[in-house]
Amino acid sequence: MTDLNRRDVLCQGLAGLAAAGSGSLLLAEEAAPTNATPDLHNYQDFLDKKGIPQIAPAAVWKPTHPDILGPFHVPGSPFRGKVTAPLAEGATLVVRGRLWGFDTKKPVRNAVLDVWQADHKGRYDMTNPRQPPKWHEFQNRIRLVTDETGYYEYETIRPAAYRAGGGVRPAHIHYMVQAPGYGRLITQLYFKGDPYLARDRWARESNLLIAPREKKVPKGKYQLATFDIVLARAEQTGRN
Numbered sequence: 001m002t003d004l005n006r007r008d009v010l011c012q013g014l015a016g017l018a019a020a021g022s023g024s025l026l027l028a029e030e031a032a033p034t035n036a037t038p039d040l041h042n043y044q045d046f047l048d049k050k051g052i053p054q055i056a057p058a059a060v061w062k063p064t065h066p067d068i069l070g071p072f073h074v075p076g077s078p079f080r081g082k083v084t085a086p087l088a089e090g091a092t093l094v095v096r097g098r099l100w101g102f103d104t105k106k107p108v109r110n111a112v113l114d115v116w117q118a119d120h121k122g123r124y125d126m127t128n129p130r131q132p133p134k135w136h137e138f139q140n141r142i143r144l145v146t147d148e149t150g151y152y153e154y155e156t157i158r159p160a161a162y163r164a165g166g167g168v169r170p171a172h173i174h175y176m177v178q179a180p181g182y183g184r185l186i187t188q189l190y191f192k193g194d195p196y197l198a199r200d201r202w203a204r205e206s207n208l209l210i211a212p213r214e215k216k217v218p219k220g221k222y223q224l225a226t227f228d229i230v231l232a233r234a235e236q237t238g239r240n
């Protein structure tokens, strides 16, 4: 197979994936397994002798406050660690945290987080009339999987408040969290000091405020915040 043909096959494969799911993806017949590396190269195991990660929660021990889904969730967004497109306008924000089980008091690994938000002007991708996304594009929306310590992290930009329902919704980032055995959690984080918090009927009932710290780096600065989540068992929430 020539390089050109290879590219054609790859492109067709990707188009097929978008149209019909992963069933149309096939590994090339000549492909061989990548050799495993026998040496751990000083990889550090962070679990103690009982298999418990040596970390502590930032969250208080009660299930995370739920919030409304809102009209802008789109299922099936891509798995990636960056919410916004490269060099998107707005203040760079990194959000990190851990997912915890309320029952076990331990991290929840391999959970799926949907994260979606408005842009720096308070617009969701489908509400920007000048630049509507194509059906398979996902702007400012991702999915993530928690690692073996329940940790997740993503880079984005700080979203803006937006008008909705006759009022102004304070800036927020939406989450949907799903893990086997736990109730599905739909919630939002808000920003401490946002002037629209008190008049928003959902935000004023929420305790989920982040207060990003500024971090300086050689070519600029960004904001860093921690947002831990505690999941209740499905039978405790009535949701799954």
Ligand SMILES: [Fe+2]
Binding pocket: 070, 072, 118, 172, 174
């Ligand atoms: Fe929203």
